[in-house]
Amino acid sequence: MSKYVGGALIPTLKIDRGDRSNLAFQLTVALRNLILSGDLATGTRLPASRTLARDQGVSRTTVISAFEQLAAEGLLDSRIGAGTYVSAGLRTPRQTTVEEARPVEELPHLARLGAGVREPFAPRLGHPPVPRAFVTGMPAFDAFPVALWSRISSQYWRENRASIMSYPDAAGLHELRQAICQHLSANRGLVCEPEHVFIFSGAQDAFTQLARMLVNPGDRVWLENPGAIGARNAFLSCGAEPVAVPVDEEGIDVEAGLSAAPDFRIAFVTPAYQHPLGVTMSLERRMQLLDAADRAGAFIVEDDYVGEFHYGETTLPPLKTLDGGQRVIYVGTFSKTLFPAVRLGFAVMPPALAPMIERTLAAIAHGVTHSVQGIVARFITEGHFAAHIRRMRGIYAARRDALLDAAARDLAGRLAVRWTETGFHTVAMIADGGPEEWALAKAAGDAGLALTPLSRYALEPIARRGVALGFSAVPPVEIERGVKALAAVIDRLAP
Template sequence: MVKYPGGALIPLLHVDRREHGSIRIQLVCALRKMIVEGDLAAGQRLPSSRILARDQGVSRTTAINVYEQLTSEGLIFSRVGAGAFVSEVLEKERPSIPALNDQEVGAIKPRVAELSQHASEQYFPRLSHPENPRAFITGIAAFDQFPMALWSKLNAQFWRKPRNAVLGYPDAAGLSELRRAVTVHLRANRGIVCDAEQVFIFNGAQDAFNRIGNMLLNPGDRVWFENPGPIGARNSLITSGAELVPVPIDDEGLDVAEGLRLSPEFRLAFVTPAHQHPLGVTMSLRRRFELLDAASQNGAWVLEDDYVGEFRYSGPPPPTLKSVDTTGRVIYVGTFSKSMFAALRLGYVVAPSELAPVFRRIAEATMQGAPTSLQSVMARFITEGHFTTHIRRMRRVYAERQTALTEAAAQYLGGLMTVNPTDTGFQMIGHLAQGLDEGELCARSAAQNILISPISRFAITPVKQRGVILGFSAVSPRNIEIGVKGLAAILRQMQAEQG
């Protein structure tokens, strides 16, 4: 590198004023990178702070702060009257690594766990979360209906509390106010009687599934899993090392008899009984008791994912598994991300009394909990009655959108697709006319900004059900009609091409 009395020339060092970040941080990071990578050699003299300030067009104070930061990190040192120099300490500690040619670099593969190395896309599919609601996105609440002003008001009130109440770590098991609020909500709305010591707050249901899998499963443990079933929960249990047993779904929900035939001994069963994901079936009472009996006989646990249990549009809802469990085998998982908004990332678990101490020990050993602000605001949202009001209002909104999809399908999709109505949840299944391919329809729809997924995407092994998933919760009735018309045009084109 070229040198001169004022220190090294550093032609590649510059400040990008289009960046929103601090100029000081830009300079610190750039100089740190040059020193660590050896572009600035040990012992090399750096420009004085005055020259650095002039060359970069920054204040002298900024230049001094940059050098002070690098000095505190041990990367440079100063000599009185001589200037700043690159430290030799890093050069002495830097290991000698032989250079690799392009072929050798290409041959290097990252070392990961065996499970991750061999997990296939078919068995371990990627999750996808589109940013903007559109027809026919699934699993997202209606952004346009959320009471933003009220939520903002409660949030502002939280931040006016004393600092020690808002800036510290929450209880690892969850904020006590929210845990108590959850017990009241569940007793009134889901028939679940529990105390706050059984409730644990997580960063969404997905986080809960990960923790439960790690707590309860050993590598190779057999887990009954709905087939087709939710991808996120599937991936969480796979990463715990479980051996998933795909159990088929029929009109009554999980086929317990088939599960016993496939794997008489199992450690855990995962189910979505209120609204099976993705098929939308509600598990019958007979199947619920069969499942509880099978779990009791095996000493197994049942993981109940009640992700949209609050939203039913006709008739009384069937009881949750947790509310009829007399043997203490059901672990209940709920989420506010579906009833409120996706970015909230708040979920909760109601653990059986036998497991509650285990959950508490693991929480205290490994978790710091969800953000206090979100937990506190959510607790007030529930205790002040806003949550109940919101749920009632959203039931009306979603019922209107479900009707809009049903009516639009009847008007525009005749002979092309049959859409099965649902009385709960956020989505319906569309069954294609004979000869039409669901994969091709999904690809063509995506090109037209219409989002649908085939049932097969959610299956571990091939399933008999064929069709696509049509979400309606996040889409206005007008956009539902536009989306259905778009699907109809695509299907007619596909049908015409078949001759």
């Protein structure tokens, strides 16, 4: 800062004559900002009141008023016969050196999670969330009935303001809870009552809230290995001890889980379409899991994230339909059936848990926006949701066929692409002698494709070498182009 006998030059200090606020107030705010930002360093002498008044074109009284206010705040020191200075004891952000700053992870008052998310946590998205060949978990934006959605939204917003603009019920809008029950009964064979259905800001929010309410630090939680990353992170964030349970062609290996942790508190599973391997849990394995939960006094969290999208003739109903012991918490999401930005999920609780869940959510949760719930409820009750699901099944089946046909033609000998009758993606195993899966994923990303290595989903190392190939997000022509591009990438990486 340049100095002269009249005090510091302050070229950035400006008074806005177009501003209707008091000039003394403006000058006070401007000087305060310069001091707190460090632009006027501690110990700096300010110009004399007459000098500053002349420089700014204001009265001396205005300057004196500003100086007095800042002195009262402890930012300025006035010394008789010596002038006005920025307080010597003041510490501003700019004056804290790198050496003096304490690393965040060393701060004593941060929780384990806040101090730094580390392994075995993993980012939930390994690619930019935009539609492109082989992106996973993304519905077809191009096929969504936007005009219909807009019409229903417009109708909703013309209703009574008191009902649509008030604070939402933390448990969820009754109309939506009832509509979900009706849909699950008709389309998934799952019978439930509205008071047992709770609405969340997406399935991930449901997992996090359930973990907070059901898991104590150190509780052992079975997690499919490989398995869903978001659910894993939710339980880890609450201090759970993760138990990596292998997955075979029948789903989670219950015997392996019991061998590792017979005293488990929660088992997280994806029975309809195991994430990411794509196997469907067999009936025998489902009964084993229910029996294990009964004996351990544990709960099962069933994530039915794409159960609506089955392209074969028959499918097993949700695990919860077999739940005689009332151990299963069924979680669904509208992010896949509608679109991710809707941020809406739900959980069907065992009746014995429902009162506790309702009390806890009422105490700590904010609820989901009324408008989103109300629009989705109307979308369901007017029959649009069921029609949308039926239409999308046909679209996704065609995109799956495009992937499988193109893979048989262009990826033979490079990748073994698995047949699938459910979901938004399939898996492709890398042939012997083929590229390392992470190297393949990176090279594919450079080519504009989205590949996710199977090991990314693993809590503990797995023997499988492969990648997940999504087919839901883009039309068949883009899938076919993507397959050709992927074949070229593999050939470039070949020894």
